[in-house]
Each structure stands twice: as structure tokens, then as C-alpha cells.
Amino acid sequence: MKKKFIPQNIISVLCGIASIFAFVIFWFIYTNGSTLGKMIPRPDVVIISLFKDIFNPIGQHTLLIHVCYSMYRVLVGYVIGSIVGIILGLAMGWSKVVEAIFSPLFRIIRPIPPIAWIPISIIWLGLGENAKIFLIFLASFSNVTLNAWTGAKNVDPKLIGASQMLGARKSQIFFTIVLPASIPQIFAGLQVALSSCWGTILAAEMVRSSEGLGWIIVTGGNNNDMKQILVGIVTIGIVGFILAVIMRKLEAVLCRWNKSGT
Amino acid sequence: MSVEQERNLIKCTHVYKSFQTPTGEHPVVNDFNLQAKENEFLVLFGPGQCGKTTLINLIAGLDNATSGAIEINGNKVKGPSPERGVVFQDISLFPWLTTMGNVEYGPKMAGMSKKSRREKAHHYINLVGLQGFENSFPSQLSGGMKQRVGIARAYCIEPRVMLMDEPFGALDAQTRYLMQEELQRIWQAEKRTIVFVTNNIEEALYLADRIIVLSNCPATVKKEYVIDLPRPRKYVSPEFLSLRKEITSIINKYVVSEAENE
Amino acid sequence: MRNKPCVYITGSIITRKRPQKVKVKFLKKFMKDNKYLLLSISSVLVVLFVWYLCVDVLQVTYQSVFPGPIKCFQTLIKKLYTSSPDGATLLQNLLASLEVAMLGYVLGAVVGIPLGIMMAWNKWVDRFVRPLFDLIRPIPGIAWIPLFLVMFGIGITSKAMVIFLNSMIACTVNAYSGIQQTSELHLWVGDVFGASDRQKLFKIAIPTATPMIFTGLRVALGTSWTALIAAELLASNKGLGYMIQNGSAICRPDIIIVGMLTIGVVGLIFDVLLHRVEIRVTKGMNAE
Numbered sequence: 001m002k003k004k005f006i007p008q009n010i011i012s013v014l015c016g017i018a019s020i021f022a023f024v025i026f027w028f029i030y031t032n033g034s035t036l037g038k039m040i041p042r043p044d045v046v047i048i049s050l051f052k053d054i055f056n057p058i059g060q061h062t063l064l065i066h067v068c069y070s071m072y073r074v075l076v077g078y079v080i081g082s083i084v085g086i087i088l089g090l091a092m093g094w095s096k097v098v099e100a101i102f103s104p105l106f107r108i109i110r111p112i113p114p115i116a117w118i119p120i121s122i123i124w125l126g127l128g129e130n131a132k133i134f135l136i137f138l139a140s141f142s143n144v145t146l147n148a149w150t151g152a153k154n155v156d157p158k159l160i161g162a163s164q165m166l167g168a169r170k171s172q173i174f175f176t177i178v179l180p181a182s183i184p185q186i187f188a189g190l191q192v193a194l195s196s197c198w199g200t201i202l203a204a205e206m207v208r209s210s211e212g213l214g215w216i217i218v219t220g221g222n223n224n225d226m227k228q229i230l231v232g233i234v235t236i237g238i239v240g241f242i243l244a245v246i247m248r249k250l251e252a253v254l255c256r257w258n259k260s261g262t
Numbered sequence: 263m264s265v266e267q268e269r270n271l272i273k274c275t276h277v278y279k280s281f282q283t284p285t286g287e288h289p290v291v292n293d294f295n296l297q298a299k300e301n302e303f304l305v306l307f308g309p310g311q312c313g314k315t316t317l318i319n320l321i322a323g324l325d326n327a328t329s330g331a332i333e334i335n336g337n338k339v340k341g342p343s344p345e346r347g348v349v350f351q352d353i354s355l356f357p358w359l360t361t362m363g364n365v366e367y368g369p370k371m372a373g374m375s376k377k378s379r380r381e382k383a384h385h386y387i388n389l390v391g392l393q394g395f396e397n398s399f400p401s402q403l404s405g406g407m408k409q410r411v412g413i414a415r416a417y418c419i420e421p422r423v424m425l426m427d428e429p430f431g432a433l434d435a436q437t438r439y440l441m442q443e444e445l446q447r448i449w450q451a452e453k454r455t456i457v458f459v460t461n462n463i464e465e466a467l468y469l470a471d472r473i474i475v476l477s478n479c480p481a482t483v484k485k486e487y488v489i490d491l492p493r494p495r496k497y498v499s500p501e502f503l504s505l506r507k508e509i510t511s512i513i514n515k516y517v518v519s520e521a522e523n524e
Numbered sequence: 525m526r527n528k529p530c531v532y533i534t535g536s537i538i539t540r541k542r543p544q545k546v547k548v549k550f551l552k553k554f555m556k557d558n559k560y561l562l563l564s565i566s567s568v569l570v571v572l573f574v575w576y577l578c579v580d581v582l583q584v585t586y587q588s589v590f591p592g593p594i595k596c597f598q599t600l601i602k603k604l605y606t607s608s609p610d611g612a613t614l615l616q617n618l619l620a621s622l623e624v625a626m627l628g629y630v631l632g633a634v635v636g637i638p639l640g641i642m643m644a645w646n647k648w649v650d651r652f653v654r655p656l657f658d659l660i661r662p663i664p665g666i667a668w669i670p671l672f673l674v675m676f677g678i679g680i681t682s683k684a685m686v687i688f689l690n691s692m693i694a695c696t697v698n699a700y701s702g703i704q705q706t707s708e709l710h711l712w713v714g715d716v717f718g719a720s721d722r723q724k725l726f727k728i729a730i731p732t733a734t735p736m737i738f739t740g741l742r743v744a745l746g747t748s749w750t751a752l753i754a755a756e757l758l759a760s761n762k763g764l765g766y767m768i769q770n771g772s773a774i775c776r777p778d779i780i781i782v783g784m785l786t787i788g789v790v791g792l793i794f795d796v797l798l799h800r801v802e803i804r805v806t807k808g809m810n811a812e
Contacts, residue, residue, distance in 0.1 A: 016655030100563035111791020167344035199664030240662020
């Protein structure tokens with residue numbers, strides 16, 4: 001990221017605020033008093049409700065506690081899925097044999113959305129936390145494997161040739177060349193996976209739960225409470241946004257050798 | 263053993279290499295024969311796109327000849343190995359490693375202890391004049407500096423043969439002269455067998471013990487010159503200039519006219 | 525032993541062995557050339573076999589809870605021409621899904637790609653659109669469904685809107701990335717030759733961005749297909765997702781599995797097709 005002059009930065013932030021503001025105004029106008037407005041609440045209603053819910057419980061917990069429940073499930077599934085995904089993806093990219101064995105299975109499983117796995121996951125894992133974490137695991141696993149796979153496969157052959165010239169054995173080439181070279185790709189995959197997992201929390205919490213952001217939206221839907229649905233959606237959006245920003249900062253630190261690379 | 267058979271370190275006999283393209287077989291190296299003695303500075307000199315890089319790759323073992331034999335010290339070349347160090351045209355440094363990391367990579371793979379490989383790497387980093395830049399990443403170095411790291415990296419494994427593929431091609435004129443002098447100095451300090459590829463006649467005359475003139479693609483040996491001038495050579499000395507004139511006119515006669523006749 | 529049989533037997537042994545030997549050699553060569561393909565096929569077969577073992581032979585679960593491959597295969601065949609229990613045959617469901625997926629996907633690409641290009645090309649567009657984009661992006665497609673249901677009712681539109689959002693985001697992000705990667709150097713060359721802004725955009729930036737745009741299309745296709753199924757699971761009365769939902773509701777796990785596998789296989793086919801197209805188009809456009 002280039003260092004912008006201060007004035008430039010302020011302009012960007014101002015434009016950002018302006019456009020979000022414009023969107024909110026648009027929303028307000030559209031829903032104020034119109035027929036649509038009878039079903040979709042006005043933005044101020046939603047925002048006030050959001051703040052209220054930080055202190056007043058929905059169901060059994062306040063909004064922030066719901067966020068924590070959801071975060072816990074996402075993190076566990078995300079970490080497990082990422083670890084498995086990195087290992088499998090790197091193995092597939094490195095060894096043609098492993099690729100031949102696992103790629104058809106992977107390519108068939110990947111397009112199936114986690115939400116479609118709900119019945120099977122209930123059969124296998126029951127109605128508790130494990131089924132939900134399993135869905136998150138699927139979301140993260142699919143993305144990370146794909147990226148680790150392409151990352152390992154597309155390592156510059158010249159770098160591999162250089163390492164062979166310098167005397168590296170096959171296992172050394174894997175750990176000292178393929179692995180570091182794939183890190184940017186893997187990281188891109190981790191970012192996408194995090195967003196994907198966060199998006200799947202909604203589906204996961206449809207599996208018989210009594211807390212979490214997904215639950216908020218689902219019960220809102222069941223009770224025809226649009227306000228609650230929108231509070232849930234907005235919260236998901238905000239937390240997801242924060243997560244994405246954190247990941248971007250992490251990437252800037254971990255992959256600094258990749259910046260301004262030739 | 264006669265005096266002539268004194269240590270032919272590199273021996274290429276009737277080497278032929280062709281690539282399969284959609285339009286048919288494309289020969290790149292044709293009936294290439296070469297003998298190089300120990301500690302000789304050999305320059306392969308030829309026009310652009312004549313197969314010089316392919317030749318380096320073949321001798322290094324990064325590619326296999328379609329037919330013909332390449333032997334180092336009597337043993338057939340089967341793949342890349344630390345006995346043949348390579349300095350690539352596009353440098354191919356490991357971007358996630360610092361200068362020190364790149365240079366000590368070879369000894370590290372060979373299992374050398376941290377202390378001794380650090381010492382060794384320091385020695386070569388100083389030799390190429392990069393002291394102070396041990397902890398810089400390749401993306402932070404200029405082209406000339408990167409190339410010097412490449413040379414230090416290849417030297418650090420102390421190969422029997424150094425193969426250098428137009429290592430100064432991407433540098434500006436001034437840096438290029440500087441690097442030629444440096445290489446000269448390094449080679450005299452620690453003698454190795456070097457096979458150096460270039461298309462610059464001045465560079466060839468400055469550095470070589472022997473110049474092998476290559477034809478247009480497919481590459482084959484056209485002429486050989488033994489350069490007897492004392493080192494370090496002066497670009498403007500009368501002997502240098504007359505040799506240059508002679509070789510240039512021969513080249514124009516054999517190589518350029520060949521290209522025009524095609 | 526060899527002495528007893530006369531030439532007649534030896535002769536016939538010799539002549540009979542030759543064609544057999546050739547066959548063996550041919551088979552060996554075939555196996556060697558296609559060893560990866562064979563490995564892939566074998567691994568799928570192994571999975572099917574293990575599935576069969578677990579359910580039909582070892583009876584780890586009841587057939588009614590998690591059916592074996594044979595039952596699923598029978599259901600698959602049956603579903604090809606029966607419309608019970610959800611009201612449409614497999615193919616009808618598949619087509620219904622494809623229809624909506626394609627609609628949303630194409631719309632998303634048509635809007636997303638130019639949007640991404642404009643955002644990367646023009647700073648002001650970027651400043652205004654990006655913040656909104658970044659806020660909408662993390663919201664999962666299916667979260668919009670209750671909202672769209674209210675706005676558009678149960679029908680193609682709400683599902684198509686979800687797909688549209690998904691596809692648009694993927695295409696925009698990749699088109700943006702692609703334009704951003706256009707080397708400054710190439711643009712300067714355009715300047716030297718007196719190219720106008722418009723010419724630089726169309727003749728330099730967009731061709732350079734084409735590989736990434738294609739990646740975006742490929743990703744968008746994948747996510748569109750996935751999002752569609754998700755949307756159908758919640759708000760539809762036909763399509764593969766609906767078929768699965770229906771199967772779940774009436775406790776027919778064999779239908780669920782048939783549905784899931786169809787989704788997977790169709791997704792795989794899409795991926796392979798687009799990959800081929802991508803290779804063809806980007807063959808000449810290797811951006812350095």
C-alpha cells in the first residue's frame with residue numbers, strides 16, 4: 001500500500017462516509033411511509049434496535065454474547081478446516097499421486113454448499129455443536145485446499161531448479177521452497193475462507209440452536225420480525241467487515257517480502 | 263596420460279537438443295562439442311536467441327539433451343547438483359529469504375552447522391561487496407545487487423563448475439562494467455572453472471581465457487579463440503581492440519550472413 | 525518335460541503365446557500412460573466401496589437413516605423419470621436450478637466486471653463505491669433471503685438476486701485486481717504513443733486484466749451454483765435445492781444424497797468447462 005498524503009486519505013474517508021450516508025438516506029426515503037416500509041423497517045429504527053440489543057437480551061443473551069457464540073463456532077471450524085486444507089492442498093500440489101487420488105473427490109464435494117450438508121451432518125454428528133462446527137469446517141476446508149493446491153502447483157519451476165542446483169533433496173525442496181512460495185496464495189485462501197465461514201454461520205445455526213447471530217435471523221424470520229432480521233444482518237456485516245480488515249493487516253505483516261516484488 | 267588429456271573437466275560430445283512444438287520438432291542445439299579444462303574461464307559467445315540458455319541448462323542438468331553426452335569429470339550429467347553452480351539470467355533469488363538466507367541456502371541444505379555456514383556466507387557476501395546488506399530482502403535490492411547475491415549464492419556451495427547465463431544482461435552499462443571487474447577480481451581470488459554466456463563482445467574479451475563463438479539457432483560451435491592477454495585487461499589497449507575488430511568481422515561474416523541467408 | 529511334446533505342441537505354444545504377450549505389453553503401456561487417470565478413477569471406486577461396506581455389509585446405520593450406494597443408485601434411476609415425491613423429475617429440477625443460476629450469474633458478471641474495471645480505473649468511483657462494497661461483501665447471500673422474500677416474493681427474482689449479488693461481488697473483486705495489476709510500465713508506453721485515456725483502458729488495461737477477469741468468472745460460477753442451492757433450500761418450490769429440502773422433510777435421505785451428488789457433479793462439469801475456455805482465451809495473453 002502506497003503511503004498517501006494526508007489530504008488524500010481524508011478525501012477517501014469523507015467520500016466513504018458520504019456514500020454510506022447516501023445509502024442510508026436512500027433506505028430511509030424508500031421505507032418511510034411506503035408500502036414497502038410497512039414490511040422493511042426504517043434505518044433509524046434498525047440502528048436504535050441494534051443499540052438497544054447490546055443491553056437488552058434477545059432470547060437469553062444480549063447481542064454481544066450472541067456474537068461471541070457465533071465467533072466461537074466460526075473460529076473452531078475455521079482453524080480445523082484451514083489446517084486440514086493446507087495439509088491436503090499442499091500435498092495435492094506437490095505430489096501428482098496424491099492429486100490423482102484426492103482431486104476428483106474434492107472437486108465433487110466442493111460445489112455442494114454447506115447448507116446442503118445439514119441433514120447428513122445431523123445424522124453423523126447429532127444436533128449439538130459438532131454439526132454446526134462441521135459445516136463451518138466444510139466452508140473453510142474447500143477454500144483453503146483450493147488455494148494451497150494452486151499455490152503449491154504453481155511454484156516457479158526456476159526456483160525449484162535453483163534449489164536443486166544448490167543441493168536440496170526432495171523433502172527439503174518441499175519445506176524450504178514450495179511451502180514459503182505458497183504462503184501468499186494460502187493467505188489469500190485463508191481470507192476468503194474466513195469470509196465464507198462467517199457467511200456459513202447462518203446456515204450452521206439453523207441446526208437447532210438457541211443462540212448466535214444466525215439464530216437471531218432465523219427466529220426473526222419465524223416470528224416475521226423484520227427488525228430482528230435486519231439487526232442480525234447488519235451485525236453480521238459489521239463483524240465480517242472487522243474480521244476482513246484484521247486479515248488484511250495480518251497479510252501486510254506476514255507477506256512483506258511480497259510487496260513491491262518484481 | 264598425455265598432456266592434452268590433462269583434466270578435461272567438462273566434456274560435451276555431439277550434444278543435440280530439440281523441443282517439441284505444435285509445428286513440429288524445433289532443434290535448438292545441434293552437434294555441440296566442447297572441452298573445458300579445470301579453472302578455465304570459458305565464454306560462450308553468440309547472437310541472441312541462439313540457444314545459449316538451453317546449453318547452460320543442459321550442462322547444469324536442469325534439462326536433458328535429446329542425444330549426445332555431457333560429462334563432468336568423466337561422470338555423465340543426470341540432474342542439477344551442487345557441483346555445477348548456476349547464476350541465472352533472471353537471477354531467481356528466493357524472495358522470502360534475506361541476502362544471508364539466500365547465500366547460506368546451499369550449505370544449509372548440505373547440513374553444515376549454523377556457525378560455519380554463516381562464516382562461509384559472510385565470506386562470499388564480502389567477496390561480492392555486499393557487506394551491510396545481509397538482512398535485506400531481494401525486493402529491497404537493485405538489479406546489480408541482486409545479481410551479486412546470485413553470484414555469492416552459487417559461489418558459496420563451492421562448485422567445481424560455475425555456469426553463468428548472461429548474468430549482467432539486465433544491468434545498465436556502468437553497473438555492467440563494474441560487475442565485469444568484480445567478477446574478474448573474484449575469479450582471480452578464488453579460481454573455478456567458469457562457463458560464461460554473453461552476447462557482448464567486450465565482455466567476452468575482458469573475461470575469457472577462451473571464447474567459443476556460437477552460430478545462430480540451432481547452436482553449434484563456429485569458431486574458437488584463445489585469449490592470451492594479461493589480466494586485468496584494458497578495454498582500450500591496442501591488443502584488445504584489434505582482437506575485438508578481428509572477432510567482430512569474423513562474426514559478421516559467419517553468423518550474421520548466415521542469418522541473412524535463411 | 526519339453527522332450528515329450530513334439531513340434532506340433534511346441535509350435536502351437538509358440539503361436540498362442542505371441543498375441544497374448546502383445547496384449548500384456550499393450551495393457552502395461554496403457555496403464556503407465558494413464559496412471560493418474562486410473563488412480564483418480566480407483567479412488568472414487570474405493571470411496572464407493574467403503575460406503576457400500578459400511579452401510580450394506582457392516583450395517584453401521586439403518587438403510588432408512590443413511591442409505592448405501594446401491595439404493596442411491598436405484599433412486600437416481602427412478603428420479604430420472606418420476607416426478608414424485610417433490611413434483612419434478614431430476615432433470616426438471618436440474619434445469620430449473622440451472623436457469624436461475626445462469627440468470628443471476630450472467631447479470632452479476634455483466635454488472636460486476638465493468639464495475640470492477642471502473643473502480644480500479646477511476647479514483648473517484650473507487651472512493652464512493654468501495655466503502656459500500658466492503659460493507660455489503662461480508663453479508664452472506666442467504667442472509668438476504670428474508671429481505672428479498674419480502675420485497676420480491678417466492679419466485680425466481682429473489683433467488684436470482686442472491687445469485688446476482690454473489691456473482692457480482694466475485695467478478696468485481698477480480699476485475700478490480702486485474703486492472704490494478706496492469707503494469708505502470710505498459711501504461712507509460714501508451715502515454716508515449718499518445719494514447720488517450722480511453723484507448724489505454726481498452727487496449728492496454730483490459731487485455732492485461734483478462735486472465736484475472738476469467739478467474740473471477742470461474743470463481744463466480746462456483747459460488748453462484750453454491751449460492752443457488754442454498755437459496756433454493758430456503759425459498760423455492762422447484763430445483764435441486766428444493767428437492768433436497770423436500771427429501772429432508774419427508775425423511776428420504778436417499779433423495780438428499782442423490783441431490784447432493786448431482787450438485788457436486790454439475791459443479792465439477794462447470795469447473796472443467798470454464799477451465800478449458802479460460803486456457804483457450806488466455807493462451808495468447810500471458811501478461812508478463
